[in-house]
Amino acid sequence: MTDAPIDPLVIIELTNLKASGKIEDLAKHPSLAMKPEWVEELAQHRDFNVRESLAQNPAIASSPEVIQTLANDEDWYVRYNLAQNPALANYPDVIRTLSADQDPNVRFNLAKNPAIASSPEAIQTLANDEEWYVRCHLASNPALANFPNIIEALARDSNYNVRSWAAENPVLGDFPHIITKLSKDRSKSVRSSLASNPAIPTSTASNAQWNTQPARTAPTI
Structure with a gap:
């Protein structure tokens, strides 16, 4: 599979967001995948609001390590936002992890995500949720x-x-x-x-x- 072409104007836009300190906006940007090293950096950001914004961004679909990191984030709202991300369709193992999350709000958000179709085991777990x-x-x-x-x-x-x-x-x-x-x-x-x-x-x-x-x-x- 070939990589999508890099749009220099988008790269400039992303760079400006980072330079101006608009990190949450950067984490939400639909073309953030053009800068994969930034995706990894944002997944470790000390501000949970940034990680929460990143977790719901479909642009993280091509970053399996980042998705796994966010699925284990200590902030429940990060996991909550990840649970509704359509990018999870390609990560049944992460779906399975979230289906057993200790926070019911995470499981609640996951249960309404159509992406769970890729994990029959998670669907069974959610069907038996307390x-x-x-x-x-x-x-x-x-x-x-x-x-x-x-x-x-x-x-x-x-x-x-x-x-x-x-x-x-x-x-x-x-x-x-x-x-x-x-x-x-x-x-x-x-x-x-x-x-x-x-x-x-x-x-x-x-x-x-x-x-x-x-x-x-x-x-x-």
Whole structure:
């Protein structure tokens, strides 16, 4: 694979940001990969705000050592920002590491990142997470398109919030048996979420919506 051409104007822009002390802006720059030595330098920066900005920059995709460093950063918000980075798609080992992070906020952010599709083990870990809100974000993640067993398990979750988020997943259209189950869910919230999902067949959505209406009572004579 050949390297992308170096744009001298971009290099000048990056140099000016560094020279003027706008380090956070430098860490966020989409073309930062043109200066890989700076990427490595910023990953070790003493200011956690700089590392946080770098962690969410897709430009770090070509720097595996930097991604690994950030995944082990002592600042939880650095790891939190990294967890939402689409660059993780090429780093299933890092995804697996973050899926077991001690901070639930990191796991929560990772669970909604489509990049997790590259790590089946991490998806399984997140599906069993003790925090229901982590499972919620996983349940609505389109990355589950190739993991029907996971989305089916989340559609049976004991927490109705998780089932509601599963009902909103845009990939549900490919799983009619899960749709049928959710359309009969005991929770009105779950049925309502399913009814509003544009991926659901109209007839099923109508039935689910009908099931959200309060039951009629006999008139008092």
